[in-house]
Amino acid sequence: MTTPAGKPPIDRQALIDLGFIDARAKVLDIAAFLDRLDRAPPSAAPTDFRVDAIRAALAIAIDTSPARAERILKCWSDPTTQPVAHADGKAARGAHPPGNT
Amino acid sequence: MYIDPHIHMVSRTTDDYARMAAAGCVAVTEPAFWAGFDRSSAAGFYDYFRQLTESEPRRAAAYGIAHHAWICINPKEADDHGFAREVMSMIPEFLSRSNVLGVGEIGLNRNSKTELTVFEEHLEIAARHNSLVLIHTPHLEDKLKGTRLILDAIAAHGKINPARILVDHVEEHTVRMVLDRGIWAGMTLYPDTKCSAARAVDIMEMHGTERIWINSAGDWGRSDPLAVPKAVVTMRARGHTAADIHKISFDNPRAFLSQSGNFNVNAPRPTIS
Secondary structure, eight states: OOSOTTOOSSOHHHHHHHHHHHHHHHHHHHHHHHHHHHHSOOOSSSOOHHHHHHHHHHHHHTSSSSOHHHHHHHHTSOOOOSOBSSOSSSOOOSSOOTTOO | OEEEOSOOGGGSOHHHHHHHHHTTEEEEEEEOOOOSSOOSSHHHHHHHHHIIIIIHHHHHHTTTOEEEEEEOOOGGGOSSHHHHHHHHTTHHHHHTSTTEEEEEEEEOSSOBHHHHHHHHHHHHHHHHTTOEEEEEOOOGGGHHHHHHHHHHHHHHHOOSOGGGEEEOSOOTTTHHHHHTTTOEEEEEBOSSSSBOHHHHHHHHHHHOSTTEEEEOOOOSSSOOTTHHHHHHHHHHHTTOOHHHHHIIIIIHHHHHHTTSTTOOOOOOOOSOO
16 A cells, blocks of 8 residues: 555545545434334334344444444454354354353 | 456346446456355256356356356355265366366355364365365354454464465454465455445555455345445545555456466457447
């Protein structure tokens, strides 16, 4: 790359100009998603680990430390280290359920 | 001019070839993967491998795009060890074909013991045939653990030069561990579940462009066969030079793939205008 490691070639103001509207739209979509869940009829389960995972990620997204994307991905990841005996279906769910360690 | 080094064209329309050619695509490589349903016999895989190595190159050539393939049983169908071994026994026949680059996309899906065993057996096939290796890393919450298991298995196997291996679908939490092992890293540009173009450019800015490529991994799911040229647009908007853009979208994939004597970036002459 032509810029020092970690430094974008364009300055912060230019990056804001380039990305603000897109980020604004994504923040609104998350807020509306949570509002939609509040308006929906309650289900048997009081909470869903995937929604809890989003709330945990939002806390990381607004803190002041670097590497937010990396820390969110780690927050959602399976923390175990050994292969499982058998695959539990083909599809991952997006966040690791609590207690499955 | 660009290369999409990971795309599943058997799942795409001829219109996609036309659009990719118009956007500057000169070569694609197509790993064997899961078709969206489990094949019921090894013969189904044999037919699929013929499609990858006989039919698909002809479709691509009509649009002036060079097509090469990778052969394996993908990890989503690898949880039955006996079945996987039956399919793996066919791999050497296809590795000898002139448009096959190596073994791929092998790896893990849900990080099961059988998937890991089948992965290790694929590595042994690649080592015996001196093939390049293209590795799929698991999705979403399984990626971090799966990438670690894969890297540990490669190190334990120890018979393949890391420079001849590419670990694909890296994201912010896995890219460094791959590069630090001397292995190539691939970033897949997906609408939802892997890297956006903006995040891929972030990763390049933070980790450099040595031993990294970008791909669309376009398939039958939510994906975009034009993801690579769209990422090029993002790189331009972010102020990256033409040289950097050419390196990530053409020079790097050519450098990795050319380690196989079978890779030829010179596109056939189009027969459809």
